[in-house]
Amino acid sequence: MNEVAELISKCLDCLILQPSQPQEHLVQSSSDKPFHAIFVYLIEAKGQHHLVLFLGPFKEYYRNNGIVHVLTSRHNSQDNGHAEFAVKAMTYLPLKSVSWKHFLLALREWLNTPTSEELRALLNLAIGSHVLEETSKMINPSSRDIKSQYDLPSRSLPPLKINGEVLLQNEKTKRWDSAGTVMSMLPDGRSYIVKSNGSNQIR
Incomplete structure (x- = not known):
């Protein structure tokens, strides 16, 4: 096999x-209160990558309140853990709803789904009590464990060596045709x- x-x-x-790298295990960050963690996003415009940030008073606020700003790669949705996965799920709710009534019901169910074993559902945190779920009668509770389902095809990737040479995958062609x-x-x-073509990239 080594040969x-x-x-x-x-070659x-x-x-x-x-082929592309397999997805890694979903990382769940535990919080003891709402809005304990803040996430930002990278955007691409005219071939340039930019970090989306709040400026001025907001930056001063999270510095004064001990909120740590951490950068993660935009190439793997699981990097931001369960929060990133929840955002992705939320964006599809309007597309799956045939009417406003159905959307409101789906939104309530989404808010009522526990995000992890340590953190209660968002709706429970907001109003301080449990709301009866429509879907609880239709599905097995174990099937709602998003992390275990997500991790089934996942595997851990070995860490990269600092100063090591790596290949970078083109997002459009999916070919590993550049190095860094x-x-x-x-x-x-x-x-x-990763430094590639004279510029630093977050990968």
Whole structure:
């Protein structure tokens, strides 16, 4: 098996056309109160990548209140853990609803779903009591464990070496056709700053 891996590593076409990395296990961050963690997003405009940030008074507020600002990669939705997954699920609710009434019902169910074992449902936190769920009669409670379902096809990827050479995948073509150097690891342990073509990228 080692000989096959070595042979592939010397084949340029094999490296460019290799499949995407598998998804890693979902990371869940525990919080003891609402709005304990804040997430930001990277956007791409005219070929340039930008970090979406609140400026001025807001930055001063989270500095004064001990809120830590952590960068993660935009290439893996699971990097931000359950919060990122919840945002993605929320964006599909209007598309799945045939009427405003159905959307409101779906929204209530979404808010009433526990986000993790440690944190109660958002709706329970907001009003301080449990709201009867429509879907609880239709599904097995164990099937609502999003993390266990998400982690079924997942596996842990080995950490990258600092100053090591890596291949970068083109998001559109899915080909590994550019190279870079790992400069540092971000605090989340999964994202890295990679230098490629003279600029630093968060991957």
